[in-house]
Amino acid sequence: MTEPRRDVTGGRGPADSLEANELLEVRDLQVVYRRRRGLLGRGKDELRAVDGVTLSVREGEAVGLVGESGSGKSTVAQAVTRLVPVDSGSITLRGRPLSAASGKELRDLRRELQMVFQDPYSSLDPSMTIRSALREPLHVLGLKRSVDVERVLHTALDAVGLPTSSLDKFPHEFSGGQRQRIAIARALVPEPTMLILDEAVSALDVSTQAQVLSLLQDLRRERGLAYLFIGHDLAVVRRMSDRIAVMYLGRIVEEGPAERVVSHPAHPYTAALLAAVPDGRKDREHDRRKLIHRGANPDPWNRPVGCSFATRCPFAMDICFEQDPQTTGIRQGGTVDCHLQTSGATLAGEVLGDLVADHEHGGAEYAS
Ligand SMILES: Nc1ncnc2c1ncn2[C@@H]1O[C@H](COP(=O)(O)OP(=O)(O)O)[C@@H](O)[C@H]1O
Ligand SMILES: [Mg+2]
Known part of the structure; x- marks a missing residue:
């Protein structure tokens, strides 16, 4: 038997991990949260929220990460997007380490990798028009001068099925499903190659959920996007994923082709x-x-x-x-x-x- 690997790319190993279509590669990732214990604050406690996770996503591939609440899924997403510090392991995008990147290189990597969160209420500033919200990633990434901003915003809204008249409105004027479409549009503005979708449809009712899922499937087909699709509902994750990794208490306990994992x-x-x-x-x-x-x-x-x-x-x-x-x-x-x-x-x-x-x-x- 060959040495088994946690490899969500279909069995390719470290030797050929720099293949042209390799996009995101997470190796042996550890993220530890710490708290002080005891009356005098002596002694420390550790929670290994992510404890040796390895997974990779190829260009255009949709990988599902599923597990109950608390299993460490969001911490993986946050480590990849540098929202929490990594204790050990490596994260690379096209073979370039995310941890070492800074300046222009980091902005380039960030442009490729956009994130959509569960809660459109907190991810859209209620006092900002949709235009301002959609322009934000262009500001952050320093792309404002190099693109036709209005055209980019129109294209992004069009991609998620919303009219351009939405631009001058505020988040409260939209339904939950529409707000999530806006969050997706904002993620599309920098023309990423990959979206990390963390419980992106979990707050929506079942029929709205179905509509947003099919929008995501269309977007993937049209734009060749790769997804890391995170959720707690295996039926939903299965619908979106080519491969699935199952996470329990900080570790991946099973992974494989979506059909095999489910059947x-x-x-x-x-x-x-x-x-x-x-x-x-x-x-x-x-x-x-x-x-x-x-x-x-x-x-x-x-x-x-x-x-x-x-x-x-x-x-x-x-x-x-x-x-x-x-x-x-x-x-x-x-x-x-x-x-x-x-x-x-x-x-x-x-x-x-x-x-x-x-x-x-x-x-x-x-x-x-
Ligand atoms: N900032 C934090 N400080 C301490 N513990 C945290 C923090 N964020 C998450 N955790 C803990 O880490 C574990 C994994 O959380 P999380 O990644 O949010 O899981 P999931 O997204 O699968 O629900 C949980 O036990 C959670 O309570
Ligand atoms: Mg979570």
């Missing part, structure tokens, strides 16, 4: 996320409950020894509470970190396959 989940946590997606079948309620967690969520400041998911895992074995699982390749694509793959492959194959929704499958086979 043959290899990690019990992925299976639980899938089971949480409603499929309208009452007869599966019992199975679903079996997959969803008997134990408590571990305290992220006190990460348990062994697999972090063990306390909630219906298949946990002794070894799961004693040792970290190794990353193992999966024959149908991707990797998983789970002891079941080595000590209980049959159990994983049969039980996960049987319980998870009504996709036709029989659980993942483990490459060995």
Whole structure:
């Protein structure tokens, strides 16, 4: 067996990681939050919000990052966009390290990588017209002189299906879905190659969500954009992604082609996320409950020894509470970190396959 890697590019390794279509590459990223403990402020506590995450995105590729609240998804996004400091690991865009960039190089990299957040209420200043909001990235990136500003703004609004008359209005004059379109338009203004979408549709009602998702799909097709699409709902993330990485308590526990992850989940946590997606079948309620967690969520400041998911895992074995699982390749694509793959492959194959929704499958086979 070849050494398995966390590689959301489809199995290409470090040797050829500078291939022409390589865009974003995150290697062994660690982001630690610290707090003081004790009456005298002595002793420090650490929370490894991101604990050794490796993932990459090729040009034009959409990679989904899914996990429950608190798993570290936003911290990954913030590290990539330099909103939080990185403790260790590397982040490169087209092979250029983001951490070392400054001045013009940093502005160039920033131009390529734009972010859209969950909450259009807080990301759009209520006292600013839409024109001012959309011009902002041109100011920040120093592009004002080099482009026909009005034309760029019209093009961006047109791309998200809003009329140019929107420019002189204020955020409160728009619905939640329209505001999110404006946030997307603003991200498009510098003509990026990649968008990081952090829970970008999570605040919207289901039908508005569907419209914004199909807008994002159109934009990607028309402009060849790459996405890092972050969300907690696996059904939504699946719809947007070519590949999916599943995050739990600061680590990626499974990744692979979106179709494989959804139809043959290899990690019990992925299976639980899938089971949480409603499929309208009452007869599966019992199975679903079996997959969803008997134990408590571990305290992220006190990460348990062994697999972090063990306390909630219906298949946990002794070894799961004693040792970290190794990353193992999966024959149908991707990797998983789970002891079941080595000590209980049959159990994983049969039980996960049987319980998870009504996709036709029989659980993942483990490459060995
Ligand atoms: N500024 C911060 N200071 C301390 N802890 C933080 C901070 N931001 C996030 N966290 C913690 O880091 C962990 C990961 O958070 P986050 O990246 O926001 O996860 P997600 O986006 O998956 O919900 C959580 O336990 C959260 O409470
Ligand atoms: Mg988040």
